[in-house]
Amino acid sequence: MNNRQLLKKEEGFTLIEIIAVLIILGILAAVAVPKFMDLTDEARDKAALQAVAEGQSRLSMKSAQLILSNGKIPTVAELLTANLISTDAGDYSLLLTPSTSDTNIVDITADGKEPVKGTATGTWTLPSN
Numbered sequence: 001m002n003n004r005q006l007l008k009k010e011e012g013f014t015l016i017e018i019i020a021v022l023i024i025l026g027i028l029a030a031v032a033v034p035k036f037m038d039l040t041d042e043a044r045d046k047a048a049l050q051a052v053a054e055g056q057s058r059l060s061m062k063s064a065q066l067i068l069s070n071g072k073i074p075t076v077a078e079l080l081t082a083n084l085i086s087t088d089a090g091d092y093s094l095l096l097t098p099s100t101s102d103t104n105i106v107d108i109t110a111d112g113k114e115p116v117k118g119t120a121t122g123t124w125t126l127p128s129n
Contacts, residue, residue: 044118045118047112047116054089059085076098076104079106080097106124
């Protein structure tokens with residue numbers, strides 16, 4: 001084999017091909033990064049909503065316990081003034097307040113502790129007879 005045959009057997013990428021691949025990767029990254037940022041914001045919102053749902057579950061459980069032990073449905077004031085319900089929900093703090101629109105409704109706000117920044121609100125309704 002002479003030198004010419006050896007050179008023809010060597011294969012590789014040209015500079016143009018490498019630049020084309022880098023441009024395509026750059027375009028994909030420019031599209032994917034903003035989408036990823038949207039997903040993290042959406043995840044924070046969903047986690048805050050989950051904390052609100054946890055507060056609703058805690059109110060339902062405590063209400064059921066009081067109904068079983070006392071034989072009557074407790075008032076919202078009885079549920080909230082006795083500090084019977086923990087307001088710690090992991091990365092979130094729950095704020096449980098009586099609703100200003102109805103005496104049988106509790107407003108629930110979940111605020112993220114540092115470094116979590118999500119916030120969500122919801123309501124819980126006291127069961128009726």
